[in-house]
Amino acid sequence: MLASPDWLSSLSRRIGALVIDAAVLVSVGFVLGLVFESYFVELSVWARAIGFVIALLHFGILNSELNNGQTIGKRLLAIRVVNLHNESVKLDVSLLRSLILITPFFVQGSGLPSALLPTLWIYPLSLILFGGLVSTAYLMLFNRRTRQGPHDWICRTFVVNLESDPNRPEPIWLGHSVVVGFILVLALSLPAAVLQSNIAQPQPDLDRSAELLMRLDTISRVQMTRVDAGRGDGDAENRFTSVQVMLTENRVNDADLAAAIAERLLQENDRVRTQGPLMINLTYGYDIGIFSRWDSRMHRFNVAED
Template sequence: MNETIKGMNTTMEKVEEKCTAVFWQRIVALFVDGLILGSVGYFIGALFEETLVNMGDWARLIGFVISITYFGIMNSNLYKGQTLGKKLLKIRVVDEHNEPITPVRSFIRNVVFSMPFYLNGTSLNYQGQFGLLMYPLSVLIFGGLISIAYLFLFNRSTRQTLHDLLVGTYVVKEASSHPVTGAVWKPHLYIVGCILLVSLVAPYFIAKSNVNNDYSELVAVSKKLKELKNVNDSNVTVGEYNFHGVDGRSKTTTYVNIQAVLNSNNVDDVIVAQELGEIVISNYHHSTSKQVVNVTLVYGYNLGIWSMWSSYTHQFKPLDLMRIE
């Protein structure tokens, strides 16, 4: 009897393995869809470059809306659960009955999938007005990204990842007529739960550790740079790097890194770089103890589906910047 049940379970697993889309099919389909969305983003960028540059991080919202509209409509029953990439790879999105899902369900599915990618990289800090907001954002971004990647790689029974589990969908082969009846291996769910929990508490420990390395002062200096009319965004960090010479000796260089996103394409303008460096030197009391000040000027935009950047790094000595009037 036990052997019969074991044999039936093995047969079911093989049937489900045949009907669900494999890892590489989903990745290639996503790559094709990414190329299509990237082409749309390229033309939008060519037409509205100045506007997108001035929007800063908000430009990602345009790409996000385009992305969830594309996936939300085409992954639904309006297009038989197939984006152009999925159609090429002969796979589709279905529910537990092997039927295409409604547009509403499809939009929710793709919001869950897309949000971590579009929020990732936004310029938020762990203090001030974004202090408490960092906790849910950390879950959405880091918890979401890691959970999606983990389930993509290791959930081999149903091939569902986070957005599939939340709305009850599967990605199956186009010709499949057999509903996926298997369940996700429970340890996978426990691991995902741990990933989300760790991402929830991580901002607390990061903020606590930053208290001891002038983080508050660096954030304040960065905000001062953002007040300048020609600066859309900025970030100031400190650190050191070690260089090992051919004689085996090591040399440590301490530095201040200034990154400023400009609203005009003059990243090679040394005068602008000097002005930013002077502000940091004047407002960060440990800057004169550093050996190098690197000022990286950046120009461009990021739609999420397409980005365009140019940059140039200017290097100064702190004392040289102090002499600038």
């Protein structure tokens, strides 16, 4: 017998609860940003770890037996997280469930450095990102029998309506296991394709230039990309060097700073001169995962004239 639809929560209710909880987390992040902005800017990409911990504790604690398996969103929509016996789950199980759910989303927006691409780290990252996100979307949409995502499947939990009679569901359909397995295998095979592509080709001259720029005041992080969208045969119309510069002070409109960066690059890297314009994007802000604030401005330098 299938689980009673009156027991299992609908996907729309689960999404609604998630939207409410996301709004709560965004509000918390907004307030924290007002107080700790300079600290978050200093942390750079590591600031996302703060939001990760907050989200993990929010979902982990509130979805556990400590709060009857209900976050704020679930409480408002009268649903809860339970185990096979229709009981609220222990804190450790709830934390593991939350960890499995939120990790792909936080890793996806973390701005991982390109230096990781040619290393073995790309394989577990692909498994987490592609495998985790795609399998979650697939199961939430098509697993009608138990309505479990990977986080529920692994932790043997269910999201159910509050006022309903429990009805033990059948195991998840074997076909879903096959599809999820295929998704995970595909996720592990993607890095091999990336490693053979131009994305993974090392650009040591750009890496050295980025390191030099990091020595300038107010710069916390630099990411450089060589773009060649021309039609070949020497066509340099769409050729340029893109430089993303993260600042520790809000000087995105400082043309003199942008000019100093351009001059340093032209002095230290001859290849930049042959690549066409320099596109220097000065950026100030932070991203703590649950809230972000950015200010940026693009400065263009024609290397033939400047």
